[in-house]
Amino acid sequence: MNERSLFQLGMDLDAGTTQTEEHANDAVNTVIETAREALQPGHARGVETVAHDGEDRKDHFVRRNGKVFAGTHLIVELAEAEGLDDPARIEKAFLDAIEASGATLLHIHLHRFSPQGVSGVAVLAESHISVHTWPESGYGAFDVFMCGDADPHKAVTVLKQAFNAGVVQVQEIHRGEGLVG
Numbered sequence: 552m553n554e555r556s557l558f559q560l561g562m563d564l565d566a567g568t569t570q571t572e573e574h575a576n577d578a579v580n581t582v583i584e585t586a587r588e589a590l591q592p593g594h595a596r597g598v599e600t601v602a603h604d605g606e607d608r609k610d611h612f613v614r615r616n617g618k619v620f621a622g623t624h625l626i627v628e629l630a631e632a633e634g635l636d637d638p639a640r641i642e643k644a645f646l647d648a649i650e651a652s653g654a655t656l657l658h659i660h661l662h663r664f665s666p667q668g669v670s671g672v673a674v675l676a677e678s679h680i681s682v683h684t685w686p687e688s689g690y691g692a693f694d695v696f697m698c699g700d701a702d703p704h705k706a707v708t709v710l711k712q713a714f715n716a717g718v719v720q721v722q723e724i725h726r727g728e729g730l731v732g
Contacts, residue, residue: 611677611699612731619732620725622678622698627707629691631717636667636686644713645673645680648706654697677701691716696726 613620634640638661649656654675661671672681678696685691693710697703711719 612727613698613725618725618728620729621727621731622696622725623703624678624694624696624724624726625703625707626722626724627693627695627710628720629693629710629714629716629718630689630720632689632691632714634714635684635689635691636663636669638663638669638671640713641669641671641682641684644710645671645682647713648680648695648709649673649675651705651709652695652697652701652703653705654701675701680706689717 611622613622629635641661642659645659646656654677657674657676659671659673661669663669667686669684669686670682672679675697677698679694680696681694683692691710691714695703695706695710707719707721710716
């Protein structure tokens with residue numbers, strides 16, 4: 552089974568995609584593959600593999616200032632931003648944000664809409680980064696959710712710079728606070 556079929560899940564993701572776009576996407580994927588390899592699970596930083604058969608397990612909960620929570624979820628809104636219709640630029644920003652945060656990439660999937668806009672997700676061992684863009688308005692809605700030792704705040708600076716955003720708003724949620732621990 553190839554990567555693309557893993558994400559189709561019964562949906563037609565190719566609707567509106569032309570043969571030319573398919574070839575362009577293949578070329579972009581080839582160019583970025585080297586960067587992806589450096590961020591694969593085998594290269595994890597600060598993440599312990601889950602043990603089996605009664606061995607010790609690391610829960611990856613965050614313990615900070617007497618609080619325990621599953622992870623930090625940042626709602627990041629960029630306005631007056633550029634390049635939000637370019638899947639290659641978004642993928643590079645995801646890769647740079649993942650590296651800066653100390654997270655571990657599992658998979659990236661992006662979809663460009665016609666006539667404009669991109670939605671996508673980078674699935675991480677620590678959770679995810681997702682995006683929905685409205686390039687005609689210079690607006691991008693990003694979610695950066697990370698558990699364990701990864702630092703999602705470092706992704707915000709990367710995203711701001713990657714899209715030359717004039718305005719950045721961030722809301723922080725501690726997922727599971729008061730429910731786990």
